[in-house]
Amino acid sequence: MNKIFPGWAKLRKIRELGERWAIKLFFEIFKSMPDMPIPFGDDVSAIPVGGENVVVLKTDMLVGRTDVPPGMSLRQAARKAIVMNVSDFAAKGIRPIAALVSLGLPSDLTEEDVREIASGLSDGAEEYGVYIIGGDTNESSDLTICCMLAGFSDRRRIIRRGGARPGDIVAVTGLFGRTSAGLKILLEGLSPPEHIRRPLVESVLMPRAKLKEGLLLADLGALTASIDSSDGLAWSLHELSDASGVGFLIENVPVAPEVEEFAREYGLDPLDLSLYGGEEYELVVTVKPEIWDETKNALSSAGAQLIEIGRAISEKKIEAVINGRGIVIERRGWEHFKDKRY
Amino acid sequence: MNKIFPGWAKLRKIRELGERWAIKLFFEIFKSMPDMPIPFGDDVSAIPVGGENVVVLKTDMLVGRTDVPPGMSLRQAARKAIVMNVSDFAAKGIRPIAALVSLGLPSDLTEEDVREIASGLSDGAEEYGVYIIGGDTNESSDLTICCMLAGFSDRRRIIRRGGARPGDIVAVTGLFGRTSAGLKILLEGLSPPEHIRRPLVESVLMPRAKLKEGLLLADLGALTASIDSSDGLAWSLHELSDASGVGFLIENVPVAPEVEEFAREYGLDPLDLSLYGGEEYELVVTVKPEIWDETKNALSSAGAQLIEIGRAISEKKIEAVINGRGIVIERRGWEHFKDKRY
Numbered sequence: 230m231n232k233i234f235p236g237w238a239k240l241r242k243i244r245e246l247g248e249r250w251a252i253k254l255f256f257e258i259f260k261s262m263p264d265m266p267i268p269f270g271d272d273v274s275a276i277p278v279g280g281e282n283v284v285v286l287k288t289d290m291l292v293g294r295t296d297v298p299p300g301m302s303l304r305q306a307a308r309k310a311i312v313m314n315v316s317d318f319a320a321k322g323i324r325p326i327a328a329l330v331s332l333g334l335p336s337d338l339t340e341e342d343v344r345e346i347a348s349g350l351s352d353g354a355e356e357y358g359v360y361i362i363g364g365d366t367n368e369s370s371d372l373t374i375c376c377m378l379a380g381f382s383d384r385r386r387i388i389r390r391g392g393a394r395p396g397d398i399v400a401v402t403g404l405f406g407r408t409s410a411g412l413k414i415l416l417e418g419l420s421p422p423e424h425i426r427r428p429l430v431e432s433v434l435m436p437r438a439k440l441k442e443g444l445l446l447a448d449l450g451a452l453t454a455s456i457d458s459s460d461g462l463a464w465s466l467h468e469l470s471d472a473s474g475v476g477f478l479i480e481n482v483p484v485a486p487e488v489e490e491f492a493r494e495y496g497l498d499p500l501d502l503s504l505y506g507g508e509e510y511e512l513v514v515t516v517k518p519e520i521w522d523e524t525k526n527a528l529s530s531a532g533a534q535l536i537e538i539g540r541a542i543s544e545k546k547i548e549a550v551i552n553g554r555g556i557v558i559e560r561r562g563w564e565h566f567k568d569k570r571y
Numbered sequence: 572m573n574k575i576f577p578g579w580a581k582l583r584k585i586r587e588l589g590e591r592w593a594i595k596l597f598f599e600i601f602k603s604m605p606d607m608p609i610p611f612g613d614d615v616s617a618i619p620v621g622g623e624n625v626v627v628l629k630t631d632m633l634v635g636r637t638d639v640p641p642g643m644s645l646r647q648a649a650r651k652a653i654v655m656n657v658s659d660f661a662a663k664g665i666r667p668i669a670a671l672v673s674l675g676l677p678s679d680l681t682e683e684d685v686r687e688i689a690s691g692l693s694d695g696a697e698e699y700g701v702y703i704i705g706g707d708t709n710e711s712s713d714l715t716i717c718c719m720l721a722g723f724s725d726r727r728r729i730i731r732r733g734g735a736r737p738g739d740i741v742a743v744t745g746l747f748g749r750t751s752a753g754l755k756i757l758l759e760g761l762s763p764p765e766h767i768r769r770p771l772v773e774s775v776l777m778p779r780a781k782l783k784e785g786l787l788l789a790d791l792g793a794l795t796a797s798i799d800s801s802d803g804l805a806w807s808l809h810e811l812s813d814a815s816g817v818g819f820l821i822e823n824v825p826v827a828p829e830v831e832e833f834a835r836e837y838g839l840d841p842l843d844l845s846l847y848g849g850e851e852y853e854l855v856v857t858v859k860p861e862i863w864d865e866t867k868n869a870l871s872s873a874g875a876q877l878i879e880i881g882r883a884i885s886e887k888k889i890e891a892v893i894n895g896r897g898i899v900i901e902r903r904g905w906e907h908f909k910d911k912r913y
Contacts, residue, residue, distance in 0.1 A: 243685055244678035244710075251676070251685055251708045258689040262669065262702035274705030276669045276721060284626050286704070288719055290673035292711045327604065327618045331632035331717045333675075334593070336586035343585055343593055347600040360604035362628070363616030366593045368586075369634045375673045375717035377630055379618060 266384045268391070271472075272317040272456060275384065285323045285380045285387070289313045293372030296508075298433060300415045303342055303372075304349035305434045310374035311353025313459065316438035316510040318378060320457040322388050322447025324440070325378040327362045328354060333369030346374070357440055386447055390472035393454035393515035395543040399477055400535050402442045402512045402528075405462050406488030406499060407432035409506030413495075421494055425487040432509070439512050442533045446514065451524040455514040463504040464562030465513040466547050473515075479539035479549035479558060500551060505561050515541055608726045610733070613814075614659040614798060617726065627665045627722045627729070631655045635714035638850075640775060642757045645684055645714075646691035647776045652716035653695025655801065658780035658852040660720060662799040664730050664789020666782070667720040669704045670696060675711030688716070699782055728789055730856075732814035735796035737885040739857035741819055742877050744784045744870075747804050748830030748841060749774035751848030755837075763836055767829040780852050784875045788856065793866040797856040805846040806904030807855040808889050815857075821881035821891035821900060842893065847903050857883055 243251060256269045266275040266283045275283040291297070291310040301309070311328065318325045330350055334343065354361050359378065367373075411433035413419060414426060421429070439457075446452050454473050458465045466477050484499045492499035516524055516535075528535040539549070547558040585593060598611045608617040608625045617625040633639070633652040643651070653670065660667045672692055676685070696703050701720065709715075753775035755761060756768060763771070781799075788794050796815050800807045808819050826841045834841035858866055858877075870877045881891070889900045 241682045242678065243676055243680045243682070246682060246685075248708050248710075251674075254685060255689050255692075255703075255706065255708075258686070258693050259703040260693065260697065262704055265704065269705070274669070274671060276704065278620060278624075278626075278723065284620075284721060286669070286671055286719070286721060288671040288673045288705065288717070289707045290675060290709050290715070290717060292675055292709045292715075294712070295710055327616070327628070329616060329628055329630040329719060331630045332593075333632060333634055333713070333715055334585055336584065338585045340583045340585070340588060343588075343596060344600070347597050350597075351600050351602065355602065361597075361601040362604055362607065362618065363611070363630065364597065365631045366590050366597075367632050367634045368590075368637055369715060370636070370712040371675070371715075373632070373634075373675055373711060373713075373715055373717075375630070375632060375715075377628070377671060377719040379626060379628060379721070381620065 267387060267389065271390050272320050273323065275387065281383045281385055283382055283384045285318070285321070285382050286377065287314050287317045288375065288377040289317065290373060290375040297372065298412055298415045300430070301434050303345040304352065306372065307346040307349025307374055308353040309436060310376050311350060311357070311359065312436050312438045312510065314376045314378045315357045315440055316457045316459060318380060319438050319440040319443030320455045320512050322386060322443050322455070323380045323382045324444055325357065325359050325380045327360050327379050329377045330361055330364040331375040332364065333367045333371065333373030335370060335372060336368050357438065388447060388452045388455040390454055390456050390469055393469055393473035393475050393541045395475055395541050396518055397453050397515035397541040398518050398521050398537055399479065399539040399541060400514055400516050400537050401483060402439045403534055404483045404485035405509060405511065406503035406506060407485045408509040409502040410488050410491045419495065421491055425490050428487050429491060436508065436510050438510050441531065442528060443512055445528060445531055445533065446524070449524055449527055451516050451520055453515045453517060455512055458509050458511045458513050459507060461505050461507045461562030462513060463558045464560065466558060467560040469513065469515065470545060470547055474545065475541045476544045476546040477539055478542050481538045482549065482551060483536045483538065504558060507562055609729060609731065613732050614662050615665065617729065623725045623727055625724055625726045627660065627663070627724050628719065629656050629659045630717060630719040631659065632715060632717040639714065640754055640757045642772070643776050645687040646694065648714065649688040649691025649716055650695040651778060652718050653692060653699070653701065654778050654780045654852065656718045656720045657699045657782055658799045658801060660722060661780050661782040661785030662797045662854050664728060664785050664797070665722045665724045666786060667699060667701050667722045669721050670701050671719045672703055672706040673717040674706065675709045675713065675715030677712060677714060678710050699780065730789060730794045730797040732796055732798050732811055735811055735815035735817050735857035735883045737817055737883050738860055739795050739883040740860050740863050740879055741821065741881040741883060742856055742858050742879050743825065744781045744854045745876055746825045746827035747851060747853065748845035748848060749827045750851040751844040752830050752833045761837065763833055767832050770829050771833060775850065778850065778852050781854050783873065784870060785854055787870060787873055787875065788866070791866055791869055793858050793862055795857045795859060797854055800851050800853045800855050801849060803847050803849045803904030804855060805900045806902065808900060809902040811855065811857065812887060812889055816887065817883045818886045818888040819881055820884050823880045824891065824893060825878045825880065846900060849904055
């Protein structure tokens, strides 16, 4: 607060204050529900149904100007609006059942455009076994697709952000950096060789939520904490660290081979692309060390991956030693209002 | 479809096709959930939990350019975003428990503006006993507040749109026309005498959902069909008629006294203001005639109103005889894309 002219502070714009400031403000103002099964600010919310059963809910809004890069079709954008929400369910180990969709559509969209949006929503829903059961259609300047997902769970199954303990193994469900590189290609019109261009661009246009992985990890009871990497790997590690009160020592950032090649081609740092991207829907989890081997094997048997990247430590810092080089993993990633992407 | 150049049809704009066309298209494309407790297109959606229990869900998006008239503060707009959704729960006789809110905020909003929005959401939530348990914050050109409400019910309790039978009494929970008149005042800068200006403008800025009425009517098991009047009384009657396959003979359109006075002052038709308005959150219901008296009395004892306006008839037409004058009640009301309000 400005102590001389306290009123001035109120005139600061949200573009300076940022999304996280707004979220913090909301938590302060909203009255908290008694017996909340999942704390404010985790990836999903829940309401008790009776006994240990809860209804799990999530909403995430896709807005054309920040979430739809050039080159993404309306069908892909609508599908992504579902995938974004499914990814949060995946991180918590919960199967989504039904979706509601509120649309804000620019009035000059054509019949074909609206069909594309409907088809994209349907694509996303069918891929993850979700039924769209209702919604709302409105007129707006920006394309806006607000999805809400619902599912059921035993409250003891839900993997929160806050359960990591020193000694836990930090792991991820796939390789990183593809969406950062893919976005660079789309935004800057780069033309790398086709064999790397295709997977990188595809990672942006057709993202996949790691639902199978999240459900299996919850079935195994293997995790102490979990989050998705939609705001970037570095950001996710910081969120887990804050919520769990532990630090992380990272020994391996699994960079996708196309990203290594892309970085060489354009003189970029592959680690930077992998740590500070976003819109990358891997799961970032902490695993009980005593069942690491069987967990990794179970995922492998199911055709999925679990890659060890480091350990949780008691000191609350996040550092990486990669090829003998020590680096600090900064709290950086995508933030609405502060970052402009398209 | 244009038979000579079928491709042309796809180029029609949504501003010509309208909101109802889009909703119909979505219902065609989305795969329908088995055992859906409430059909597509009713005021709320539901998912079976087990036995007769269902989770009831609703989403409705408020967009600044169509839902926030001049003179409405951000706090009032945010409150309205909750009220709009509560009204649909009220119409179905279900108590909402929790809300999720996705926000799209213009980047030049100030800290004070964001506080106003948070306070308005909190106002609406506390008025109706709802907890806000999660959400999402984004940047957008239009102010966008997408609320999602959740509650629980026995599926047999939910009052659908489609249950009206010939002979049922058609009733409403209050007087009509205030929001039409109030919007005219705000949009056209009219200055009627203060004693009528205040309640008319208030009806627009601080709408109230008839939750107490809806819950009580469901407790009594009095209704065969129900809807709210958010798209106007005439529109609501047409929706009930379509869903139930009955017609209505309306003998009384209860016009608010301030609306009569306003209409005289400005040479307007008070019936038109009352039938074809919108953003008016009364309930429009059909009541079992054998328990009409006790239902009306029960509402009266609870400090609420139930006003008979006519009867359901087997012929599928909607007519009114008001003061001996026969009129046809048209299917007209607010429709996104086709109507421009602000």
